[in-house]
Amino acid sequence: MPTFEEFELSLRHVLIHFRDPAFHPPELLWSVLGYKPHQGVEAIQTAITQTIESLKPASANTASSLRNQRFYELLTCRYIQELTQEETADRLGITPRHVRREQQQAVHMLARLFWEKRPGHAPPSVEVLPDAGPEQETLAWRSQVREELAALQQSAPGSVVEVAAALRGVMKIGQALTSQHGITLQLEPAESGLTVAMHPSVLRQVLITAIEKLAQSMAAGQITLAVERIGNRVRLLITGTPAVTKRPPNSDLIQEILAAHGDSVEAYLEEDQVGFRIELPTVDKATVLVIDDNADLVHFYRRYTTGTRYQIVHLAEGQPVPETISKIDPDIIVLDVMLPDTDGWELLTDLREQLATHPIPIIVCSVIRRAELALSLGASLYLPKPVGRQQFIEALDQVLPLASVKG
Template structure:
């Protein structure tokens, strides 16, 4: 049986909860061997997953505990986050707390579970209690708290976290190419032609990739670093492989911040394989589809202009040249947003806006009125989210769409 310090045990408990629905990660986690030993290897991930969910259920306070108590808040937070699968901000909204408060309560709750699991581990005699290091690591805890606060500050300024994977990879390569050239390392990049979007912030993903590639470059003397994108079940995986003469093995302690950054942002990152001349990292994150915008305008030139704006900014465009067509497409395609011209034959934009707003199937779709008529108060009163006066520039249109604050279509 492998042994583990209490500090690493606690750290890995946080990691397995962050990857609760990633069976590959759970199967490879040291906790799978420590907490569910003597289990069929094919069932290790499932059994660890079940144990982690049971641990949340076991935290449920007694019936006499006040519903406003911290115990109930900790339990409810874990249920919303890991059983119901809500994102941190959604959990914070449900509990009426700030995102910063969410991370503090989350840390407290997972530490309680980690303590219980640790006690069950040492009760089997796998480690001496006298040898257990203290959990308190003020510097490490402060570092993680600061990192989470910085991530919260960055992501909190953006309504939708999404980035095109190919763009992020391509932005990283020039930064590491000079150092790679000095070490005689060739960067071999093969990316899918089809756009792939990860539901994470581009700046954060960029820092993670820089950290991994930079570490591999420092280990190699000559050789190659291969970067490829491969399909994996219903998502995609980024493979970063260092191949050649290595001066030393991968030192995961030097990637602690990179791993923490990945964990905080629901990115699965792990060292998949390591040999004398080979080291492979794999990265996986939730994927999102390009957001679809329905452009409603009887002027084909304006519609095509909007389409060019949208395509350049990673939106998918659908066009309706009449009010009737717009209502049908809105019902069937459920776009992220609708841009709506007012002066159209047959059914004008105001009538279309009312129909969309009064229909249960379409009332949730934000509508942006685009017109030469300045009637903002009327537009807002009828349910529009914004009014833009024509001619509409690319910058104004994209800024308005990004500011809607609605989730991307997945």
């Protein structure tokens, strides 16, 4: 049976994605709030908004009503008005640190309200004071980590990192940590080109944390960083010898980060060796052929895809398309329908009729709002201009799996 703590953690995760129409709330949230997925995410958004509104007291002349007023204002700023923590601090006249502390308490109260009024339970009282014990602090910390990761994903969607480069990048910082313990840090030769879907700074933080945890388990010796390919996965090996601890190392931060990415970590202690085994799926580079005569817009596409798996190849006209496709074998085509030498709709039809190009996913991206026509002519997705970075990367991510059946 789900616990309140599990529900609260789910609610905190949902609030991070509160205004994202593509987000799918977990089953636990639907169950506790008393809705079904077919009612749409709007039902969840409405329920949360109404419950936040219920915190607003008619008057603020008692300690509990003053507290509810603060929580109401904070939750409204953060999740209804979508202000950052810094903007919320300015609005409420408090410090960002105070915002973070009270946000944890406010979300705890919100979760308690939903939990107590779930089907089959008595109506809740908003007078319930939030619990500030160690368990609550852990939940608050996990929520903060997830919020930071979500913010990074929003600011740099689709980020990838070459593993060998990340390993080289942590050596200087890692050596500063290990030298304090009389430990040497060794980097084994790593295969170049192994790339994983993770922001570079996140992977570096995982590696630095692993080195730090191992250094705390050793009195001297050596920590070795190595990487190996196992099929379509990468295994990172951070190993320390000799170990003086009697238990495997532990890092809640590494576990939380990897869980958020759907990846795994194993901490182990084997004889005098202690270490972490981290497995991450590899990602391959993908070539995107953009057919658009707007060079300025293509410049933005290149900026959007910097640091991602996607590589842009540009054509300003439609005539060279067949020859270019035969040369570069693109994984995805992004097509504008207003081209100087070719009608984009006809080009889309031709690409779908040709045996060689039929399997390539095509995104029609245009100011001409004809989504139904684009899809009926064989486009995999329609994307209206103008296009932002996150929207563009998400569109590429959505159709990329279709490219795997090309050959």
